[in-house]
Amino acid sequence: MAATLDLPDTQPIAYAMFAHCFTGSRFTPAAARVSKTLAESGIACLRFDFPGLGQSEGVFSQTTFNSNVDDIVAASEWLAENYSAPQLLIGHSLGGAASLKAATKITCLKAVATIGAPFDPAHAVLHFADRITDVDAQGAVTLTLGGRDVTISRSFLEDLADTNPEEHLRKLRKPLLLVHSPIDQTVGVDNAQLIFRVTRYPKSLMTLDKADHLLTKDGTAQRAARIIANWVEPYLVPENTGDPLPEGVAEASTIKASKYGAAVRTGAHNFITDRDKSQGGKNLGVTPTSLLVSALAAANSQNIKQAAIEKRIKGLNDVKVTISQEESTHQGQIKLRRKIQLVGDLSESESASLKAASNSCSITQLLAQGILIDDEAN
Numbered sequence: 525m526a527a528t529l530d531l532p533d534t535q536p537i538a539y540a541m542f543a544h545c546f547t548g549s550r551f552t553p554a555a556a557r558v559s560k561t562l563a564e565s566g567i568a569c570l571r572f573d574f575p576g577l578g579q580s581e582g583v584f585s586q587t588t589f590n591s592n593v594d595d596i597v598a599a600s601e602w603l604a605e606n607y608s609a610p611q612l613l614i615g616h617s618l619g620g621a622a623s624l625k626a627a628t629k630i631t632c633l634k635a636v637a638t639i640g641a642p643f644d645p646a647h648a649v650l651h652f653a654d655r656i657t658d659v660d661a662q663g664a665v666t667l668t669l670g671g672r673d674v675t676i677s678r679s680f681l682e683d684l685a686d687t688n689p690e691e692h693l694r695k696l697r698k699p700l701l702l703v704h705s706p707i708d709q710t711v712g713v714d715n716a717q718l719i720f721r722v723t724r725y726p727k728s729l730m731t732l733d734k735a736d737h738l739l740t741k742d743g744t745a746q747r748a749a750r751i752i753a754n755w756v757e758p759y760l761v762p763e764n765t766g767d768p769l770p771e772g773v774a775e776a777s778t779i780k781a782s783k784y785g786a787a788v789r790t791g792a793h794n795f796i797t798d799r800d801k802s803q804g805g806k807n808l809g810v811t812p813t814s815l816l817v818s819a820l821a822a823a824n825s826q827n828i829k830q831a832a833i834e835k836r837i838k839g840l841n842d843v844k845v846t847i848s849q850e851e852s853t854h855q856g857q858i859k860l861r862r863k864i865q866l867v868g869d870l871s872e873s874e875s876a877s878l879k880a881a882s883n884s885c886s887i888t889q890l891l892a893q894g895i896l897i898d899d900e901a902n
Contacts, residue, residue: 844865
């Protein structure tokens, strides 16, 4: 089978797999765009062509739904042997139905997600039901799907007919996310509702508004990927995290996804920085300037909360610190404007005491006194 492994610019936090739709390939918009967007989130994703499709060897007419299930299992074993065991399995349309069954056989998975998946795999034949009699008479029928001729065999249809989705859906023991468009005209959203009713918790159903079944509309596949990435985060076991850097140490490495982007590692955390599109970047992450003002706002807030604890000021309910950069009239000087809002039942003296505490935080003092940069020799 032919496959593509989309890798993030940083060390992958986890590995995933993507099973494409009926008669599609790993280059269909959903497969390619979802996988690439996951990689931008730090999750490596393997997308592959089922036998007889795309660039994979084999004859499609000799495949079945359950052979595709076995193909998914085989791909997961290859990924585990050559890179790392997949923690997330994603399937689109009929690939989603196959993924739901394959997930019962892949023990390393931490979660499963589907996009526009049918409840019953036999749903795939509904669109050419008028040709079923040709299969009965000839043993196979050749259809033109997506601009290419595809032969549907009697064994393919019999395998679908013999598959009872409730049997394997009830055996699924993985957290499940169902992503489905409420206006899907190919596989109606009622399919997601049926899957949701049969499967066990934890499970979630998220609507992908204004999306067609194949996710061809600009931005819909990427939006589906971001939904999946945010949902799966609590279930993943991070890999390749390395030893945490000491407090006050950060390391930035260039990335390929954007001309000015960088992968930043600090403490035990990893994130991407970039420039805004207006400055030549792709806006893949927070800008360095935004990080700077964010650090000052966060440090001020922390110091105020700490002061409230130390001074036993119990009336403080919330702290909001806003830092904004302004143009300075003095050449070479940076001017920041700070606004501190204290919410709660506080006296004037308590408010003044807490606001004064913000000036003692390390970031405020660092910026106020200036920074000396000492370059180390390579």
